[in-house]
Amino acid sequence: MRNLIVALDDLGRSVLRTVEEMGSILIFFLSVMVWMFRPPLRLRLIFKQMEFVGVKSLFVVVLTGTFTGMVMALQGYYGFRMFSAESMVGSTVALGMTRELGPVLTALMVTARAGSAMAAELGTMKVTEQIDALYVMSANPVKYLIVPRVIASVLMLPLLTIVADFVGILGGYFVGVPVLGINAGAFVNNITMLVGLDDIYNGLVKAAFFGFILSLFGCYKGFTMTGGAEGVGKATTEAVVLSSISILVSDYFLTAIMF
Amino acid sequence: MIKLIDVYKSFGDNHVLRGLNLEIEKGKTTVIIGRSGGGKSVLLKHIIGLLRPDKGQVIIDGVDVAGLNDREMDEVRKNFGVLFQGSALFDSMTVGENVAFPLREHTKKKDREIRQIVNDRLRAVGLTGVEEIMPSELSGGMKKRAGLARAIALHPQVVLFDEPTTGLDPVMTEAVNELIINTQRDFNLTCVATSHDMQSIFTIGHKIAMIYEGKVVAYGTPEEIRKSENPVLKQFLSGSLEGPINMI
Numbered sequence: 190m191r192n193l194i195v196a197l198d199d200l201g202r203s204v205l206r207t208v209e210e211m212g213s214i215l216i217f218f219l220s221v222m223v224w225m226f227r228p229p230l231r232l233r234l235i236f237k238q239m240e241f242v243g244v245k246s247l248f249v250v251v252l253t254g255t256f257t258g259m260v261m262a263l264q265g266y267y268g269f270r271m272f273s274a275e276s277m278v279g280s281t282v283a284l285g286m287t288r289e290l291g292p293v294l295t296a297l298m299v300t301a302r303a304g305s306a307m308a309a310e311l312g313t314m315k316v317t318e319q320i321d322a323l324y325v326m327s328a329n330p331v332k333y334l335i336v337p338r339v340i341a342s343v344l345m346l347p348l349l350t351i352v353a354d355f356v357g358i359l360g361g362y363f364v365g366v367p368v369l370g371i372n373a374g375a376f377v378n379n380i381t382m383l384v385g386l387d388d389i390y391n392g393l394v395k396a397a398f399f400g401f402i403l404s405l406f407g408c409y410k411g412f413t414m415t416g417g418a419e420g421v422g423k424a425t426t427e428a429v430v431l432s433s434i435s436i437l438v439s440d441y442f443l444t445a446i447m448f
Numbered sequence: 449m450i451k452l453i454d455v456y457k458s459f460g461d462n463h464v465l466r467g468l469n470l471e472i473e474k475g476k477t478t479v480i481i482g483r484s485g486g487g488k489s490v491l492l493k494h495i496i497g498l499l500r501p502d503k504g505q506v507i508i509d510g511v512d513v514a515g516l517n518d519r520e521m522d523e524v525r526k527n528f529g530v531l532f533q534g535s536a537l538f539d540s541m542t543v544g545e546n547v548a549f550p551l552r553e554h555t556k557k558k559d560r561e562i563r564q565i566v567n568d569r570l571r572a573v574g575l576t577g578v579e580e581i582m583p584s585e586l587s588g589g590m591k592k593r594a595g596l597a598r599a600i601a602l603h604p605q606v607v608l609f610d611e612p613t614t615g616l617d618p619v620m621t622e623a624v625n626e627l628i629i630n631t632q633r634d635f636n637l638t639c640v641a642t643s644h645d646m647q648s649i650f651t652i653g654h655k656i657a658m659i660y661e662g663k664v665v666a667y668g669t670p671e672e673i674r675k676s677e678n679p680v681l682k683q684f685l686s687g688s689l690e691g692p693i694n695m696i
Contacts, residue, residue, distance in 0.1 A: 314538075317534050318532040318534060319536050319537075319538055319539070321493075321498055321530075321532065321536065322530070322538070324498055324525075325496050325498065325525055325530045326525070326549065326553060326554075327523075327525045327526060327554065328553050
């Protein structure tokens with residue numbers, strides 16, 4: 190009986206904590222939305238974040254995209270060879286990249302690179318009272334720090350995804366045609382036949398959504414962290430875990446709705 | 449001009465302020481002393497509106513700021529400068545950009561004019577040639593100076609100092625004390641500082657207030673405070689382990 194009460198007590202506590210955190214994320218989300226549409230736009234800060242989130246993630250996204258396309262071609266080839274349908278490798282790689290792997294892998298890489306940095310930077314700013322300093326200088330930190338990061342992420346994720354899609358297909362081509370000996374014409378023809386613009390567009394919409402999620406959670410965790418250096422570390426880890434899980438879960442639902 | 453009336457503030461079970469009353473005199477430096485974690489910083493945060501009291505009033509120029517919304521509070525804050533304990537300089541900006549920040553945010557001054565004011569303020573706190581340097585390259589004392597230059601950039605009426613000399617060596621402590629005295633005099637500021645550095649307290653304070661158990665238990669000029677027979681104050685000033693102050 191006693192054990193049961195303890196277990197129920199633990200369960201209740203964790204439910205309360207979760208509900209409390211969800212409420213706090215919702216309030217944070219609403220305040221970001223309110224400040225996003227309040228002038229001024231602060232273009233300089235947005236451009237600075239676009240450089241950080243987008244330009245500086247380019248290398249890692251190109252690397253991830255290329256090797257993913259390459260390995261997909263390699264794996265696909267062994268499967269399709271059984272049915273003598275090797276020429277389908279091109280369209281499989283292209284559909285896989287544009288619909289799923291392009292946006293998801295880009296988002297996960299940017300989460301690891303920029304989402305974690307957002308949590309760590311804002312967390313450190315909180316510890317060193319820089320966020321309080323913004324408040325006392327009447328510069329709202331949500332407007333000044335968070336809105337530019339969210340806007341930059343929403344804009345840059347689709348652009349990075351386009352690059353990931355492109356280099357992924359290129360990687361697939363490189364492995365498929367010169368290495369595995371698939372006919373180049375059939376490889377390309379299958380892509381143009383089976384991949385529609387919708388596949389690409391929907392992937393980009395996903396990417397923008399993921400950009401929103403990773404920046405919102407990255408900023409939320411940094412902005413609401415407590416404790417010193419340990420708190421910053423915890424906030425960073427939690428930001429990456431929460432963003433990654435949310436990206437993967439929401440990916441399923443977005444796919445179910447869009448395709 | 450600043451008056452705290454019967455202010456209560458709790459964080460969970462921790463009752464930090466318990467009916468605190470204090471009046472800050474205009475054009476003077478008031479030093480708040482008390483134990484670490486005793487509510488000194490919480491008190492400062494109430495004055496600047498970073499915290500709102502659970503009960504009681506914080507009156508600034510006749511207005512109870514506890515009831516103001518964010519936008520109204522922003523207007524009040526423009527008359528305030530704050531020097532944070534760790535200076536809180538934005539580490540993504542140069543020192544010059546830090547000092548220029550409030551000017552860019554709240555005035556429509558041209559770049560040249562802003563640069564001029566930045567130079568003036570940095571000179572006023574004894575810093576020159578550091579405009580292009582990042583805050584991480586400054587020493588602790590220089591950071592305090594740069595933080596103060598930013599705090600007085602908009603020529604506020606009130607400057608709050610949160611433990612201005614904590615973590616500085618004795619020579620730098622003296623330099624910062626002198627800086628506070630000179631800045632207060634030159635800009636005719638009302639200053640509120642928190643401190644538990646005995647040397648600072650008596651050097652910079654025109655008035656000293658001691659907080660204990662969430663209330664002001666002693667208030668007066670440095671002379672009055674030194675001569676006070678209040679047992680809490682006497683124990684605090686002598687640093688003795690014997691006395692009414694609860695060590696736990």
